[in-house]
Amino acid sequence: MKYYIGIDGGGTKTEFLLADENNKILSRTLRGSASYMQIGEDGLIMLLEEGIESLVKPLQTEAEAEFYTCFGMPLYGEHRDRDRKIIKTMDEKLGQYRIKAVNDVEAGWAGSLTMEPxxxxxxxxxxxxxxxxxxxxxxxAGGWSEFFSDEGSCYWLGRKAMECFSKEADGRFRKGALYEIMKEKFQLENDYDLIGILEQDYIPYRDRVASLQICLKDAAMEGDMEAVRLYEHAAHELMLIVKSVHEKLKMGKGCKVSYSGGLFRTEDLILKPFARFLKPxxxxxxxxxxxxxxxxxxxxKYYENR
Known part of the structure; x- marks a missing residue:
């Protein structure tokens, strides 16, 4: 019997799925970040070991059972030496699961478009x-360092939320809903108290910075125009990333473009401007x-015999 494991690694959460050879999903589990920049290389291997074990442990598999796994890995392809080291360790410790690593965006493409062009x-x-x-x-395209890129992402918008709060607090922007939302969230008696809170509890952690995008979303939903403009800006940045791939591959008219990731849970807030920017x-x-x-x-399944 053959079994297939799909792993969608993310900067915030990682989903594991197990299916049989008839495509029936048998089990699933969620874990935390799969970014080795956040949890370290040893932490990544531990995450994989624990996640896969939780999937297969309930199975009473026969001795000759075969496993084929694809791991959509954050940062894969960006640091070749680290990739080789991680893959070597995966093969040593989890070789029976035949893990094929790809960048997590490839798993997003495969799911969103079911492997179609x-x-x-x-x-x-x-x-x-x-x-x-x-x-x-x-x-x-995209997927560069968070320090100078990641435009249009939740992390990028989280940083913009901090910036927007500071400008609203100063009066450089008109005070809007974001100002009140952030003050309430962090129980600020003095606006400048936010600096210490963010430097200690948020800025060192990529996923926590990304979570501040939710404050921005709530502000935009309440009509904070600076927050709304930031989603417009994010949509334009995402269009530029798509445009780059479109031109590299000479896709032409009618090319299908789909999407994945937590930002799109804001629905029309990002999707409407994104669709508008894609029209040309x-x-x-x-x-x-x-x-x-x-x-x-x-x-x-695709990489099983490749």
């Missing part, structure tokens, strides 16, 4: 796009068909 943009903790054309050629590219924006974890399952 097109482009997927991920906007979660970070931002990156991946596409494949009719000829099977692939390309990506003459592409077709489509809702994702499957999740990135389900996409990783599709890739586990």
């Amino acid at each position: 097109g482009i997927n943009i991920v906007a979660g903790t970070g931002s990156i796009a991946f596409g494949k054309n009719q000829s099977g050629e692939s390309a990506k 590219l003459d592409v077709t924006l489509v809702a994702p068909k499957q999740t990135p974890a389900e996409g990783a399952l599709l890739l586990a």
Whole structure:
């Protein structure tokens, strides 16, 4: 009997799925961040060991059972030496599961478009796009360092939320809903108290900075125009990432563009301006068909004999 494991690693959470050879999902589990920048290389291996064990432990598999796994790994392809080291350790400790590592955006593409030609943009903790054309050629854009990139992501918007609060507190921007939301969230008696709180409890942690995007969303929903403009800015940045992949692959008119990642849970707040900015590219924006974890399952089968 063959079994397939799909792992969608993210900067905030990681989803594990187990399916049989008939595509029936048998079990799933959630864990925390799979970014080795946050949890370290040893932490990443431990995450994989614990996640996979929780999937397969309830199974009473036969001795000859075969496992094929695809791990959508954050940061994969960005640090080749570290990639080789991590893959070597995965093979040593988890070799029986035949883990194929890909960048997590490829799992997002596979799920969103069920392996069909097109482009997927991920906007979660970070931002990156991946596409494949009719000829099977692939390309990506975005996914650079959070220090100078990750435009349009939740992390990027979290940093912008901090900036926007400071400007509203100063009067450089008109005070809007974000100012009150942040004051209440952090129980601020003095606006400048926020500096110490953020420097100690947020700025060192990428996922916590990304979580501040929720404050921005709530402010935008309450009509804070500076917050609304930041979602417009994010949508434009995401369009530029898609445009880069579109041009690299010479996709032409009608190319399907889909999306995944936590930012898109804001729905129309990001999707409406994103669709508007995509119009000049003459592409077709489509809702994702499957999740990135389900996409990783599709890739586990795809890479089985490759």
